[in-house]
Amino acid sequence: MQNTIAIICDCDETLAPDTTNFLLEQNGVKVKPFWTKITKMVSQGWDPPQAWMIEILKMIQSGQIEQDTNEKLTKLGKKITPYEGVPEFIPQIKSMVKKNKDFDEAGVNIEFYIISSGFEDLIKGSILSKHFTDIFAGTFNEDRKTKKIDSIKSSVTFTEKTKFLYAINKGITGKELRRCPFSVNDAIKPEDRRIPFEYMVYLGDSPGDIPCFSAVKGYGGDCIGITGKHSVNKGYQLARGKRTTVGPYSRNYKKGSDLRNVLDTIVKKIGYEIVDRKKRHLP
Secondary structure, three states, X not given: OOOEEEEEEOOEOOOEOOHHHHHHHHOOOOHHHHHHHHHHHHHOOOOHHHHHHHHHHXXXXXXXXXXXXXXXXXXXXXXXXXXXOHHHHHHHHXXXXXXXXXXXXXXXXXEEEEEEEEEHHHHHOOXXXXXXXXXXXXXXXXXXXXXXXXXXXXXXXOXXXXXXXXXXXXXXXXXXXXXXHHHXXXXXXXXXXXXXXXXXXXXXXXXXXXXXXXXXXXXXXXXXXXXXXXXXXXXXXXXXXXXXXXXXXXXXXXXXXXXXXXXXXXXXXXXXHHHHHHHOOOO
């Protein structure tokens, strides 16, 4: 039965400050020259996530970045500090859904996901990991003998993010998707998909989230733009292009904030849609 709501979030500058910058700064690497180099590489035809991942890989192999295993990346991730209210808003929303009698009788459930172009193992080390059903992001491969990072295993481009939306839509877990990536292309009737797009809410802060915004909004879901004092221009681009259904809102997830009020309202709206469909015995 289609009774699950999915809250899907970008990570960097949406839930927490840029995690790639965090990795660089923790190793004493200057951020501005790094991104100047990446911008040049992109102008030469490099895909952005591939560009910054290959440069990070070079620094790992040269010893400039000391986290030379995925385990060390995860350990460093414990130091990531998310934005105000982020660690609390998920259990609070889950509690709101659980305490609603109508939702409980209809079996309404809610899950949270991260889709990021950053580093999966780094994000998984943060406090964020215990609150999310799954985290999809870029990964490094480790040499079987030395256990040291030796190559890029996967990167998440802007359009690649939509692959994970369809995995969530079809009920394919991250573990299953990594083992059999082509499963996301399996033909599944809309009524047989675990989480309809119209039951999805996507939160993102930049043009890099536009493919996900387009997919979710195009299929009837909700999209919330996020902005901060250093990313006002990004928020303007999203609003100007009508990429989101609401926002942009500042990155304050605490109860009573504008962002939380609209997020809670959307969750309740979807919840009552599920209740109504069950009463009418619709799939």
